[in-house]
Amino acid sequence: MNKIYLDNSATTRVADEVLQAMLPYFREEYGNASSIHSFGQRARADLEAARGQAAGLLGADPKEIVFTSGGTESDNMAVRGLAEYRRDRGRHIITTQVEHHAILNTCRSLEKEGFTVTYLPVTRDGVVDLGQLREAITPQTTLISVMLANNEVGTLQPLREIVEWAAAQGIVVHTDAVQAVGKVTVNVRDLGVDLLSLSGHKLHGPKGVGVLYVRKGTKMRPFMLGGPHERNRRAGTENVPGIIGLGKACELAAAALPFMDREIRALRDRLEATVLAEIVDAQVNGRRASRVPHISNLSFLDAEGESLLISLDLKGIAVSTGSACQSGALEVSHVLTALKLRPEWLQGSIRFSLSRYTTAAEVDTALEALKTVVRRLREMSLPRPRKSESLA
Numbered sequence: 001m002n003k004i005y006l007d008n009s010a011t012t013r014v015a016d017e018v019l020q021a022m023l024p025y026f027r028e029e030y031g032n033a034s035s036i037h038s039f040g041q042r043a044r045a046d047l048e049a050a051r052g053q054a055a056g057l058l059g060a061d062p063k064e065i066v067f068t069s070g071g072t073e074s075d076n077m078a079v080r081g082l083a084e085y086r087r088d089r090g091r092h093i094i095t096t097q098v099e100h101h102a103i104l105n106t107c108r109s110l111e112k113e114g115f116t117v118t119y120l121p122v123t124r125d126g127v128v129d130l131g132q133l134r135e136a137i138t139p140q141t142t143l144i145s146v147m148l149a150n151n152e153v154g155t156l157q158p159l160r161e162i163v164e165w166a167a168a169q170g171i172v173v174h175t176d177a178v179q180a181v182g183k184v185t186v187n188v189r190d191l192g193v194d195l196l197s198l199s200g201h202k203l204h205g206p207k208g209v210g211v212l213y214v215r216k217g218t219k220m221r222p223f224m225l226g227g228p229h230e231r232n233r234r235a236g237t238e239n240v241p242g243i244i245g246l247g248k249a250c251e252l253a254a255a256a257l258p259f260m261d262r263e264i265r266a267l268r269d270r271l272e273a274t275v276l277a278e279i280v281d282a283q284v285n286g287r288r289a290s291r292v293p294h295i296s297n298l299s300f301l302d303a304e305g306e307s308l309l310i311s312l313d314l315k316g317i318a319v320s321t322g323s324a325c326q327s328g329a330l331e332v333s334h335v336l337t338a339l340k341l342r343p344e345w346l347q348g349s350i351r352f353s354l355s356r357y358t359t360a361a362e363v364d365t366a367l368e369a370l371k372t373v374v375r376r377l378r379e380m381s382l383p384r385p386r387k388s389e390s391l392a
Contacts, residue, residue: 002365003317003318004317004362004366005318006319006353006362006366007353008294008353008355008358009152009294011201011202011207012201012203012355014245015204015205015248015249017248017252018204018245018248018249018252021247021248022206022241022242022244022245025043029046029240030043031043031240034227034229034238047240050243050247051247053250053251054247056250056254057181057186057251057253057254059186065213066211066230066231066233067211067230067238068210068211069208069239070207070208071102071178071197071210073210073212073223074176074198074199074212075106075145075197077212077233078212079103079107079145080109081220082143082220082221083110086142089142090138090139090142091115091116091140091142092116092117092140093117093142093145094117094118094120094133094137094143094144094145095107096157097119097121098122098147098152100151100176102176103147107119107145118136120132122338124340125339126155128158130162137169137171141171143172143173143174144166144173145173146162146175147176147177147179148176148179148180148191148196149177149183149184150179151179152295152297152333153285153291153295153297154291154294154296156180156184156291160190160191163192164192172218173192174193174195174197175193177198178197178199178202179292181202182204182249182250182256182257183203183293183294184260184261184292193213193215195212195214195220197212197213198210200249203249204252204253204356205250206241206242206249208242211246212234214233224236256356260294263356264294267360268293268296268354270363272298275298275370279370281301282298282301283298283299285341285349286339294353294354295353295354296352297349297350298352299346299349299350300350301348302378302381304377308350308374309321311376312350315373317365319350319351319352319353321349321350332346333349
């Protein structure tokens, strides 16, 4: 059975060029980048070159790039590090209801430590209401964290407008850009954000490495204590092979941006158009216009999401669902819940996410399998009148 991987928002395959770039740093160039002998200094020079590659993808200065273990650490480091550094100035944080759990759970932890957090609702398209954001700002607000692209529905948030308003109030802005970097052009100078998170394994780099962009002049508490690594931002021996791989992945991603915008966006749009034309009682969730090119979140009436996922997996097709099995209980997607989807649509949601390696033939095969699976699951469910017109 040919396997088809359409869950690239969860993780991506490592690009061949990335793997080849990493291999010498496991076998020949294995020096500690903090050592002063030649082994260490070669590792340091190559690490700094990778820092430049990451900075190039973001339009940043290499000195503003801090290497981390991934998106979750970058998010934690940004929110907690900034909040703790500025706690004497104010203890109010603003975020949204549709953030990744790396943000939401960090904010909930800070609430237990005396901080106040406002979780902004979003529209049915998944977009933050700028008027509600302005109303939420208080003299105690020190940080706003809003993701650039949502990981479940792909919606892009109006970051420039948020930054303009926040900057006038002296408020720091962080964005989780894990699902946006490498998919759309992300330039930190244009966005104006103070902090930005990205993860290597979301853009065909290795797992276990990421970046936190820290704008010059932004003060924050170090996330880990120890040596003076990463300009005293994050102690610990650097993951040199991972950083080299991330640097190469950033270089490749920058070159592939036009392809993502043209070819992968068109492939995603064709997938959605076929579903809507050939499968009754189906809908696309989230904003259709302003979103990243690789994500499509779809719902089907009378076809439960977990059953869709498992049935497609049995046919060799990997997708994901808005539900997650946690502690033996099925938890409905907090993102789709925030979009105020009716229960009938919530229960039948799955996410397709493409990459620059996804082919048209793979999408066509997945579509044929999807039509078969939806039909079979509906035949197994209790018959009832269609209500798609009233549920849209």
